Amino acid sequence: MKRLSLTSQIMLGMVGGILIGLLFGPQIAGIKILGDIFLRLIQMTVVLLIFGAVIEAIAGLESQALGKLGLKTALWFLITTVIAAVIGLVMGQVFRPGAGITLATVQHQAATVKTPPDLTTTILNFFPQNIFAALSAGNVIQVIVFAILFGIVLNRANQDHEFDNVLLLIRQINQLATKLVMFIMRLAPVGIGALMVGVVANSGAAALLPLLKFLIVYGFSTVLFLAVLFLLISWYAKVPLGGLLHGFSRIMLVALTTTSSAVSLPIEMQDAHERLGVSHRINQLVLPLGMALNSNGLAMYLALVCAMVTQLYNIQLSLGLMVQIVSLAVLACLGTVVVPGGGLVALAIIIPTLGLPTESIALLAGIDWFSGMFRTVANVVGDTTTAIAIASDEDELNRQPYLLASPRRWRKHSASSK
Template sequence: MLRRISLTSQISIGMLVGGFAGLILGPQIAGIQLIGNIFLRLIQMAVVLLIFGAVIEAIGGLAANQLGRLGGKTAGWFLITTLAAAVLGLLIGYLVNPGIGMNLSRVSHATEIAKAPSNIDQTILNFFPSNIFDSLAKGNVIQVIIFAILFGIVLNQANKAGTFNQVLSLIKQLNQLTVKLVMLVMRTAPIGIASLMAWVTADSGLKVVLPLLKFLMAFGLGSVVFLTCLFTLISWYAKIPLGGLIKGFSRIILIAFTTTSSAIALPVEMTDAESRLGVSKSISQLVLPLGMALNSNGLAMYLSLACLTLTQLYGISLSFVAMLKIILLSVIACLGTVVVPGGGLVALTIVVPTLGLPTESIAILAGIDWFSGMFRTVLNVVGDTTTAIAIAADEKELNHDIYEQVRPVTK
């Protein structure tokens, strides 16, 4: 009897079939984008609710002495990995020099990009919600997380005597139903992803990728180096086999690579962190939603590499101070950046003008944003999940037995 094809294999097949269909049939198949967009919306409709409930449940259910300790460890890991990614992006940029020899005329092609706040004060102010229902309706992830953190802290403090156990139980049940809803939609992932890949290749083919192949190659190289170092570090730190660790990440990486969205990958990330990587539920529900909005390793590397590429394009030599500025801005711009496809362009509108580069130069990278988003998202979700593994190991909440035989998630 033939084994049932796993969801991971179905998605891989869908991605390949969609890509070839787009290349062969061209513009006549571009209308298939509608199916892919419906799939993305069905996933996105529940993501904000999932984040909202998961953060409240995670913080509300913690013991008082765990709250400050876990928060500090999480912030520390996020800062270290994001800084490392930004520095590596700059180093790879100097190694490959992707901006040398590129065609400057591409800057003249106007691209509509979402407006970023004009100053740092407004950026910080926009982190805080004035109306939580408005934040939920607009899908403002960072505002939702800040409210959920505060609500979770209040629930945690007020429930010391078990007075609000029913509220905590209701939130847990809501989270369970939300996850089931998302996983139901995920059954259509092979079709949705095939449709998106067909549209991308039909719309642009190779004409958009080839002129910036050097940039993509540099980003791909940086991604491989970063993942290799990160997996090796976590394998040593958490005392888990490297092979089992990589195998446990297989579906997370594939979903992130094909959807280019940390938000869409989050439900799978949380499920696999617990069932395939041995992270306890309390750790995964605290670290992963926070990481989605606050820990963007892939975006930090992308921004530093992109800024160096643009300076090379304009023939600008960078001083050591300018390099530090790029690294710092790349880390800061990751906070609260949109976690859906295209968020990299929004982040660029924060960093590029601050460096004195013309805003229209962002159009150079806009044509391949989908492809660079594949690398960004993989680094983002892997960085979040490895942080969860490290913290779970610290807290003795990592199931090492699961690495002896990593099994597919049963439905």
């Protein structure tokens, strides 16, 4: 008999938790402690995981990748990720998927939420005074900033392979940290089921209403983001929009159905070269790097989740908190690793860092597979459009596939204009 996938087990755990919470009510709410233990186990690993993953990703690059081409790639990654995070935050504020829903834990949790600092303090707090204090406190932003700088220095110092042992040690620690997360994720069906029992037992069916609204808003936000990217790249790289959409059709289908950027990568690299005209050199640098460091869909997801959670718990979104949300959504993508439940791990990073109620993670965990469909599509499209833009800048973009895929009248117009 075929074993159920982790995603299927998590969904069963969520459904079972909802049913138990509805049937037995507050008298069974104490089972939530199992979910709290699960969340703590996830949270205890994420700082180490991010710290090592960012250092390894940057320090392991070829030196030429940290030069002009690397800076250009990083700039495009940053632009598209910020656009995605801003769209997620704005759509959350416009459609307000968490508004008008009262949960039983609102009053207790709202009192514990940290007062966000002003904008100047927010920016200053990106930079650590003491990395050990940042690691101890779980300050993810400061840890990532230090890891980026350390990774750059290690990359430059290791040109003659003097520090290969340091890089090897970091890689081995990352492998062990990843295995630890994967081990803990085996407990996810029970942990998430217990969290759902606690939430539903205290709040009833009202706790389920934000989920459907969230998926609808997230789906619409993803479509909007893709439209912005396609129009931007069509204009920037001077390629026909019809040919661009045709070239992306298989990439998006594979991403949607597999919900995995890693699984989509071979098709993404093949179609980027054959159907979208990106050279092998750009292809081999940008797309694997994008899978490790660039997660547009995740940034949008995290920003939208934070907007919804502030509405669920009646927390006012100040300018400082909005900057924190967008910044953390962007920076959290740098620590993304290919492990089961990556969206859940990201939530375990950003929700506590912002001082938001951790109970909200349970609400989103049960629909992580559906959210992952939209996340993966946005991720792979963001990576591939970046590759097209850079190939265009470097005169390494073959536009012939676009013309062949475009309507006949476009091809005639293009031929007559030459």
